[in-house]
Amino acid sequence: MFEQVSAARPVNYRPLPAAxxxxxxxxxxxxxxxxxxxxxxxxxxxxxxxxxxxxxxIQPGQPFWVGLEINLDEHWHVYWRNPGDAGxxxxxxxxxxxxxxxxxxxxxxxxxxVVPPLTSFGYSDKVLFPVRITPPVDLAEGEPVTLRTxxxxxxxxxxxxxxxxxxxxTLPVSQSAPEFDSQRADQFNGVREKLPVxxxxxxxxxAVDDTLIQISIRxxxxxxxxxxxxxxxxxxxxxxxxxxxxxxEVTGSGYGLAVPRFKNATGDPERMTGVLYAESGWRGxxxxxxxxxxxxxGEGGPIAAAVTDEAAGGIWKAILFAFLGGIIxxxxxxxxxxxxxxxxxxxxxxxxxxxxxxxxxxVFTLGVLLSFWALAGALLILRAGxxxxxxxxxxQSPVFLVILSSFIFLxxxxxxxxxxxxxxxxxxGGKTQxxxxxxxxxxNGVTATVVATPCTAPFMGSALGFSLAQPAWVAMTxxxxxxxxMAAPYVVLSASPKLLKFLPKxxxxxxxxxxxxxxxxxxxxxxxxxxxGIQAGVNALAVLLMALLLIGIGxxxxxxxxxxxxxxxxxxxxxxxxALLLIGGVAFGLAGVSLYGAAPTQASSSSSREGITWxxxxxxxxxxxxxxGEPVFIDFTAAWCLSCQVNERVAFSSAQVxxxxxxxxxxxxKADWTSRDDTITRALARYGRNSVPLYVLYDGSNGHEPVVxxxxxxxxxxxxxxxxxxx
Amino acid sequence: xxxxxxxxxxxxxxxxxxxCSGEADSGATSENSSKADETSATAVSAKVDETAPDFTxxxxxxxxxxxxxxxxxxxxxxWINFDCPFVKKHYVEGNMQRLQNKYIDEGAVWLSIxxxxxxxxxxxxxxxxxxxxxxxxxxxxxxxxxxTGKVGKLYGATNTPHMFVIGPNGELLYAGxxxxxxxxxxxxxxTSTNYVVATIDAAMKGDPIETKATAAYGxxxxx
Numbered sequence: 001m002f003e004q005v006s007a008a009r010p011v012n013y014r015p016l017p018a019a020x021x022x023x024x025x026x027x028x029x030x031x032x033x034x035x036x037x038x039x040x041x042x043x044x045x046x047x048x049x050x051x052x053x054x055x056x057x058i059q060p061g062q063p064f065w066v067g068l069e070i071n072l073d074e075h076w077h078v079y080w081r082n083p084g085d086a087g088x089x090x091x092x093x094x095x096x097x098x099x100x101x102x103x104x105x106x107x108x109x110x111x112x113x114v115v116p117p118l119t120s121f122g123y124s125d126k127v128l129f130p131v132r133i134t135p136p137v138d139l140a141e142g143e144p145v146t147l148r149t150x151x152x153x154x155x156x157x158x159x160x161x162x163x164x165x166x167x168x169x170t171l172p173v174s175q176s177a178p179e180f181d182s183q184r185a186d187q188f189n190g191v192r193e194k195l196p197v198x199x200x201x202x203x204x205x206x207a208v209d210d211t212l213i214q215i216s217i218r219x220x221x222x223x224x225x226x227x228x229x230x231x232x233x234x235x236x237x238x239x240x241x242x243x244x245x246x247x248x249e250v251t252g253s254g255y256g257l258a259v260p261r262f263k264n265a266t267g268d269p270e271r272m273t274g275v276l277y278a279e280s281g282w283r284g285x286x287x288x289x290x291x292x293x294x295x296x297x298g299e300g301g302p303i304a305a306a307v308t309d310e311a312a313g314g315i316w317k318a319i320l321f322a323f324l325g326g327i328i329x330x331x332x333x334x335x336x337x338x339x340x341x342x343x344x345x346x347x348x349x350x351x352x353x354x355x356x357x358x359x360x361x362x363v364f365t366l367g368v369l370l371s372f373w374a375l376a377g378a379l380l381i382l383r384a385g386x387x388x389x390x391x392x393x394x395x396q397s398p399v400f401l402v403i404l405s406s407f408i409f410l411x412x413x414x415x416x417x418x419x420x421x422x423x424x425x426x427x428x429g430g431k432t433q434x435x436x437x438x439x440x441x442x443x444n445g446v447t448a449t450v451v452a453t454p455c456t457a458p459f460m461g462s463a464l465g466f467s468l469a470q471p472a473w474v475a476m477t478x479x480x481x482x483x484x485x486m487a488a489p490y491v492v493l494s495a496s497p498k499l500l501k502f503l504p505k506x507x508x509x510x511x512x513x514x515x516x517x518x519x520x521x522x523x524x525x526x527x528x529x530x531x532x533g534i535q536a537g538v539n540a541l542a543v544l545l546m547a548l549l550l551i552g553i554g555x556x557x558x559x560x561x562x563x564x565x566x567x568x569x570x571x572x573x574x575x576x577x578x579a580l581l582l583i584g585g586v587a588f589g590l591a592g593v594s595l596y597g598a599a600p601t602q603a604s605s606s607s608s609r610e611g612i613t614w615x616x617x618x619x620x621x622x623x624x625x626x627x628x629g630e631p632v633f634i635d636f637t638a639a640w641c642l643s644c645q646v647n648e649r650v651a652f653s654s655a656q657v658x659x660x661x662x663x664x665x666x667x668x669x670k671a672d673w674t675s676r677d678d679t680i681t682r683a684l685a686r687y688g689r690n691s692v693p694l695y696v697l698y699d700g701s702n703g704h705e706p707v708v709x710x711x712x713x714x715x716x717x718x719x720x721x722x723x724x725x726x727x
Numbered sequence: 728x729x730x731x732x733x734x735x736x737x738x739x740x741x742x743x744x745x746x747c748s749g750e751a752d753s754g755a756t757s758e759n760s761s762k763a764d765e766t767s768a769t770a771v772s773a774k775v776d777e778t779a780p781d782f783t784x785x786x787x788x789x790x791x792x793x794x795x796x797x798x799x800x801x802x803x804x805x806w807i808n809f810d811c812p813f814v815k816k817h818y819v820e821g822n823m824q825r826l827q828n829k830y831i832d833e834g835a836v837w838l839s840i841x842x843x844x845x846x847x848x849x850x851x852x853x854x855x856x857x858x859x860x861x862x863x864x865x866x867x868x869x870x871x872x873x874x875t876g877k878v879g880k881l882y883g884a885t886n887t888p889h890m891f892v893i894g895p896n897g898e899l900l901y902a903g904x905x906x907x908x909x910x911x912x913x914x915x916x917x918t919s920t921n922y923v924v925a926t927i928d929a930a931m932k933g934d935p936i937e938t939k940a941t942a943a944y945g946x947x948x949x950x
Contacts, residue, residue, distance in 0.1 A: 085885040086947035088909055118885050118947045154812070154911065159848050160946040162812050162911040237942030238903075263883055264775055264902045264940035 044163040046073040047155050051147070051167035052128070054188045055178035058145055058171050061137035064178055065188055066169060068092060068105070068129040068151055075157045077124040080110035082235055082274075084120035084242045087160065090129060090153035097145055099136030105129045108194035109275055109290035110233060119243040120156075121233055128191045139173055146170045196275045196290035199282050201686050203254075206272040206297045213240065213261055213272065215293075218254040222685035229279025230257055232272075238262045239269060271296055315474060319481045326485020360441045361494030365487035367445020372483035373476065375449070380472055395640040396676045398536045402544055402589040405528040408521050409548050410555060410582075411447075415518030417511075418552075419559025445487070531640040535675045536593055543592030547585045554581030612652055612661045617671035619679055625667040629700050631725050632667045636684060636694035639674040644693040647713050654715035660722045697721050773882040773891070775939045779899040782878045784840065784871035787856045792838070792869050794893070801835035801927055804891040806842060806884040806948060807870070808849030809863055812911040813945035814887050818863050820913045823888075827866035830927060837867035842879030847949035849887070850874070876950040886945035892926045901926040903941030 041050035048071040055064045068090065070078055079087040094102045107129070110121040133147070152164040201220035206213060215232060230248045234240055244260035257276075273294045281287035395401065414420060525548070533541035554577070561574035615621060617634060625632045635652075637644040651657060661668060671680045673692050684690050687708060695709035695718075707721055773780055779802075783793040794802065805823070808814055817823040827837045843849035851859050852872060860870055873879055882891060882902075892901040906919035922938055929936050 083944075086945060088911070088944065115947060115950075117880055117950065120947065156946070158949060159810065160812055237944075238940070262942065266775065266940045 041069070041071070042165045042167065044165050045155065045161050046076040046157070047071070047078070047153065047163050049151055049153075049163075049165055049167060051149060051151075051169045052184055052187075053169055053171060054180060054184050055171070056181050057174040057176075057178050058135050058139070059174060059176065059178050060135055060139035060141075062178065063132050063134040065130050065132055066147065067131060067188065067191070068149075068167070069127075069187075070123075070129070070153065071126050072124055072155065075124075076155050077111075077113055077120075077122045077157070078127065078153050078155050079120065079122040080233070081105075081107045082121060082233065082237055083154075084113075084122075084237075085118040086120050087122060087156055088154040088162075090151065092129075092131065093150040093152075095148040095150070096133070097147075099139065100145075100147075101134045103132045103134075105131055106195050108191050109196055109277055112231070114243070117243050121242075128187060130188060130191055130195075135173075141173050141175055144170050144172045193288070194290065196292040197282075197288050199288075199291040202282065202291070204276075204293050204295045206295045208261065208268050208297055211261055213259040213297075215257040215259060215272065215276070215295075216251070216254065217257060217276075220686065221688040223283070225280060225284045227255055227278050227280055229277075230255070231277045232257060232259050232274055233277060234272070234274035236273070238265065239272075239274075269297055315477075318478050322478045322481040323485035323488075326482040327488055329482075329486050330489060357494040360438070361487075361491045363438050363441040364445040364490055365484070367442040368449050368487045369445075369480065369483040371446045371449035372479045376476060376479040380475060395531065395638075396535070396674070398532055398540060398593045399590055401528055401532045401535070401640075402547065402593050403586065405525045405532070405544065406547065406551055406586050406589065408447075408528070409525045409551060412518045412521030412525065413552060413555045415514045415521065417515065417518075417559075419555050419562065449483070449486070528640075531674065532593070534639040540593045543595075544589055547589030547592070550581050550585030550588060554578040554585060557581065612658055612668045614668050614670040617669040617680065617683065619683070622669060622683070625669070626698060630665060630667050631700040632669065632698040633661070634669045634671060634683075634694075634696045636671045636673060636680065636689075636692045636696075638672065638692050641673075641692045643711065647693055647695075651713045651715050651718050654718075657715050657718050657722075660719065664722065664725050666722070666725075697725075699725050773899055773902065775899050775902050777899060778897045779891070779893045780881055782881060784873055784878060786869045786871055787853070787860065790869075792871060794897075797836045798897060799895045801830065801833075801895060801930070802893040803830060803835060803837045803923060803927070804882065804893070805837065805839045805867070806879065806887050806889040807839040808841060808843055808887040808946060808949065809851075809859055810848050811887045811946035816911050816913050817888060817905065817916070818865075820916070821864070822913070822916050824864050824866045826921075826923065831866070831868060833927075833931070835927065839865065839867045839870045840873050840878060840884075841870070842873040842876045842884060843949040844876060845874050849949055876948070879948050879950065884943075884948050886943035887948060888945055889943040889948070890923050892923055892930075894930060900930055900936055901939055903938075904943045904945075907941075909944035 041048045050069040050071075051066060052069050053064070053066045058064060070090070072078065079089045081089045083089055089107075090105070092105060096102060108123070108127065110123060113120045113122060113124075135145070139145070146168055147170075148166065148168045150164065150166050152162070154160055154162050201222075203218040205216040205218075207216075208214070213232075217227070217230075219227070227248065231246055232240065239262055240246075241260040241262055246257055246259045248255055248257050271294060274292070275290050276293050277290050279289065281289055282291055395404075529541060529544055532544055557574050558578035561570055562578060563571075566574065614635070622632070622634070635648070637648065639645070660666075671677075671683055673680045673684075681690065684692075684694060687694060687696060687706070693711050695713060697707045697709065699707070707724070709717060709721055779794065781794045783791055785791050803826075809818070814823075831837055841849055841851075845852075850872070856870070856872075871878075882889075884891075886904075888905045890901070890903065890905050891899060894900045901922060903922060905923060906916070906921045908915045908919040922941060925938065926936050
């Protein structure tokens, strides 16, 4: 019953004897041979304590991790930084060689120990408290370094026993990068998973009244799981009533956590600082369970209310923006060549009856809508299956590019008069002209959509991001609005005879116009071929061109001998030959692409004519740059995204922008989404997006929200954003 | 291969114009599962600036003492457990005894309350208790046993030591830690600010009390 407070037991150091330089040298060699010498674990009462290192040697100037390892007897525990209702956190007092800098203990998230009516926070069984140490840059090689610390802790079961001991660790110094002790590295990585992380995508608010702290939690748009088992561990004592239940409820905009306050609190805290634990993980099952929060305490409940309003308006706003975005989509660079098809279609129909014109407009709309539904449906189904995909995903696939460019190439050849589909088929079938055009109008709608989607129009980025995080019916509604928006100008045009009057009468000029459009389509093929080249390399590009050649020959045979002017046997042979060449060409293209379609090699960094030095985006580089406090600009782009290409030519080639990037020391990261890349898809999700372009600027100060630039940028817009940066 | 399948899928979806059945899962549902411990919230009724709740407990000799007996005097309540290292910190070199002497001399009452349940650490009765009090050179007004923990929970005592100062009008002036240095080392005492001293000294002089509540530190009360 009576617990003896155990006395401190000093550790035996392994001092280098002063017997003479030779002995010292020999010992030093021994020490190096043994890689590193840790003090044996020290047993004090119910605790076994040890100072351990993740590395086997120290590199001058290179930070490394050591840790206080504590093994506890059953039923005994040590404490977290805020011990809760009882206890004391462990403490380390360092005695390090000159120039070494040691950081405070990193605290893994704790467990709750409940002995009603008291609750404390700590660890049982086994725990490692990691500490980062930075050695001086001018540390001399050869002489091993001994790190000494005095560890104090309180260990409790029912009774509490303070303990303390001296611990030391000797490591050799080497200029080479430190070698990791694999077993220790596993142990350190294990504990890193339990260290709370920053979660910038989540939004928090806090309010207090006499008895409760209300923490409002708003998940990012990509978070579709549900949050469970949430508990707030404040960094300080006297903030919460440790033993009381904290209740989580679902609100309009996310969650609300009600935390009973420390009962004798005098005055209100200004900030809520601590660790927010979620059993369910903050990025879905199996992900990080603990995040740090440091939020100002607001007045009463307006935070929660404000957040709710915003979400409620979200759907209607998204639908409106989707519709507007659809209209503007018609003006995007990647749609312009296809736009020509539509203009041509209208010129063709101009002479016909109004009823027929309206029908064509509606069929075109149907083509657009069905394509949007098909694309969005495929995307939703694939995402539900766990694929990391975003809008425009079809252009990330070389196979799709081959098929699409073959299709557009054929279309272009047809417009250039190499062969004619419409007339020959009409003549054969003997159908009336107006009914044959319907298939064409429908196909126009499909083509326009397929080519247009990758160009995220202004407004559309956030609408798409929003929609894909919503239930399926909401997503489909938004895509319907997008399709209707895109088709709207044509429906209006075809339904209004007054407007149709402004279109020129059909005539000889149409042939010329058609041919010009044919060349525009060939330009589209050039663009698609370039995208494929970036994705799959120059061999795949050559294969595609070869395939197009075969298809071209097929089209030529069809046009030359497949017309009704030719006698039947010849015509039959021409049909068979051209079909063979067409199918063979596409098959050859597909086979070649899957053969040569190696993973694209990415340049380590690229600079646009001595301008901005772009580094490829990696999550590590991103974290590092943010942590360093430098301003960071991220360019989310893709070769197939023409808006992105235009933006880059216009905005980033400006001398003024380039100079400012250099002068302000902005870290420029390029996230190239040309090929499928799950890390970039996830990075986009961080900003509630799943489409490119996206431009994000961090001003470098900690905890600041990034600035998201518009989808269409000019040097002026970029300069304005940069002007707000310090320095 | 994955890519090929993927794009084939999208092409089929496009060209065949397959109607779609979006089956992404809908809205986030969440259940509240932050099942916490038994909140034995015996509605803590001791609050600073309010009247300290009355109680009656018996001392080592079986004599009953009530808080209301001491109306008009300053009363210090000290939650105690002689075997707790944080309590030892203040007894081993006579710090707590010094305070007991000082304030009793100045007319105050010092009640040490032990809320350890019988059989748990710190619980003593009868002969064992009196000899232990002697050995520790305890100098307070009365050492009271609270074996059911009723008074401890009434005051929200979480730790040993956990200190409460009650003014002559019965108002709770201070609740919390004994000083500002959570440790088990008596050597920390000279450099610490003692909140009990600060409270009584200020109150006796008629000065405002600067710190009225803190989080206590120490061992848990062994209810």
